Amino acid sequence: MSLEIEGLEKHFGDVRAVAGVDLAVGHGEFFTLLGPSGCGKTTILRVIAGIYPADRGRVRLGGVDVTEAPIHARNMALVFQNYALFPHLTVFENVAFGLRMRRLAREEIRRRGREALELVRLGTLAERYPDQLSGGQQQRVSLARALVIRPDLLLLDEPLSNLDARLREEMRGEIRELQRRLGVTTVLVTHDIQEAFAMSDRVAVLEAGRILQTGRPAELYLSPASRFVANFVGPTNEVALAAIRTVGDGTLATTSGGLAIKVAARPGTDAGGKAAWLMIRPENLRLFVAEGETDNRYEALVEDVVYLGAATSCRLAIGDLRLMAAVPSTIGARLAPGVRVAVGWSAEDGVIGHDR
């Protein structure tokens, strides 16, 4: 089933949690709402599920307007951050709950319940109670409970944030696998960029109740539409620009310090008037580059070096400009504060962004 949201608004008293959101999720797609706490992503999910009524806007599932439909009639499944397993029911009873509500035959409930538990590899724990399970196991029961009813839409509210790092990675893969196998349209809500990128087909970045940009993970990372998005999806360097000129088939940007930087031409650049910034990812800065190796090359002084294991992060000074570079530690080993090094990057690596 496809999902469409049109002009969604929701406020709580004076607070505008959702201030006009439109999005469309295709059938079978894995879509993520990504943003910091308080950006409204959980609110949107709850409106989709019917827990909160929308103040304005429509929600359409498979083309059908479900905005007014009660929670229990929507055939969606919601996996909660704290799992919300019924403490007074066994694991099996939890999973079977949705089937019971649909008044299926006892045999069918038994069969499908077992199937669902096998799907998440918890067949042996059917008779246990939730408080006897580990966090990871509870999460899988929560998933099984949601999937067994064959929902038209699967909603996941930060399902992995209560798990430890290793388990999180494991579950990420499992959930993605399950979703692909079952082909159920899914909307995930999270503040974790890695999670969003690893699992989604498309991601929408939200802030203060609005969607800033929607697209594939690579699009968001390499072509962020705004400073907020660029900073949110990963560490980035921001260079204040004083002037932007089109030169040949590219763009020449000049920093406020007078440095000239070549940037590849992109639609949306040269917005004239609005304050502009150049964004370069730390991993795109190359060190010890020879003359002519890259489009942009400058002499820099190493100010600080931080060893992080596989990578080394260092702070470089080019005149007044400060840039962070991330290099493999094999190269980072040659760096120390006070060393002079040539740093460069290609014209494609820089993205010009404007303040909203």
Next chain:
Amino acid sequence: MIAEAAPRARSRMERAGWLFVLPLALVLATGYVWPLFQAGVNSFHLNTPEGIDLGHWTDANYAKLLDPLYQSILERTLRISLIVSAITAVLAYPVAFFIVRLKPKVQPWLILVYVSPWLVNTVVKSFGWSLLLRSNGVINTTLQHLGLIDAPLHLMLNETGVIIALVPGHFMFVLLPLWAAASGLDPNLKWAAGTLGAPPWQIFLRVTLPLTLPSLIAGLVINFTMNMTAFAAPAILGGVRARTVSFLAFQVNLEQLNWPLGGAIAVGLLVFTLAVVWSGQRLAFLAVRSGRTRP
């Protein structure tokens, strides 16, 4: 922290703990356990015009309890108590869930309203009820004025009056735990049930009720105990027709001055109440974890 301390230090710490507990324990031991024990002992002796005959041990007092007159009083007390508890249980749910949905700042005030009957002296309350319930009281006069009834309703000096007065008086013992449990209910559980297809009445039946049942039962147990042992309300509003065990105990002790018998009644009431409480709790425990597991 305590596990790491050296054994000698550990016992020193424990000793300090006992010191804190001792004063209260002593007061209770002398002013509570000892008198009860003495009364219990007394109940096994006979009462004579000269005083309590401490020479002979007897169970004659307890035998007297089986007297049909006493049994009928017990029966009546039991009946009244169960009816009051049942009414309270039914009324407590809508009230508790109404309060829980109010703004958090407002809730304590409403709870206070329900706690207030118990803070007010029970004699004062019973007097107030008598003004409402008697033949020429507020309720009867109003209803007659409005032409809804011809003759005054007998709302007092019978079991009905006692029941009407006891329900609000002991209501908070059920409301408070129920309200606490309702407040503590994870809203996600309701929403989860909803998304899985449960309409509101199913959510109540399958999620809310089972999860609040332990608190309800805990409250009902106390409520029942209070009902069984209430004195002022039955005395003032029950009249001759609705004597309860507590009044009987009062009569025997202070009017007849038959302390051994009075003690036997007291012990009998205590044992009976505890037995009902215990079985009620067992029932609750079984109900919550009942065999709901199916393959």
Next chain:
Amino acid sequence: MRAFNAAMIVVMLAPIVLVVWISFTPEAFFRVPLDSFSLRWYREALSYPDFVNAFVLSAKLAALAALMATALSFFAAYGLVRYRLAGRGFLLGFFTSPLVVPAVVFGIAMLQFVNRIGLYNDLIGLLIAHVVVVTPYAIRTLHATLQAVPEEMEWAAMVLGATRLRMLGRVTVPLAARGIVTAFLFCFLLSF
């Protein structure tokens, strides 16, 4: 739903409200004063020595009992919360048990006891009885209150040099103030 709850509130408050209202009636028989209010009966009550004495006595007794119960329960609760005493569950249950004992049962027992040791008509017997009856409420309230006071605060104070007693007075009691006042008020109202 709202109507139902409103009705419930009326039922809860009715007898109290009625008694207060009627106390303002000017006549010597029961009548709900709708037109004329009078403080006549208040004046009479206040000039009735037995009433005033009884009232004052009840108040004194309640205050004393509440004070004793709160103080004793505070220390007992502290002992139960901060120390791993053997059988602390049992002790808490024991301190709470007067709740289960029917008032009439306890009354009878105390009556016989007090008569035996000659404290009949004496204040002390009455005081002890009141303390016993209100202790469950005090201990429950203070137990919960002290559990909510973080032990780290006490350790911080002791590390900085306070003896346990000083620490109690300067740290624990202020932090538990709300609970202590609640317990005291509860006991007072109950006793009165």
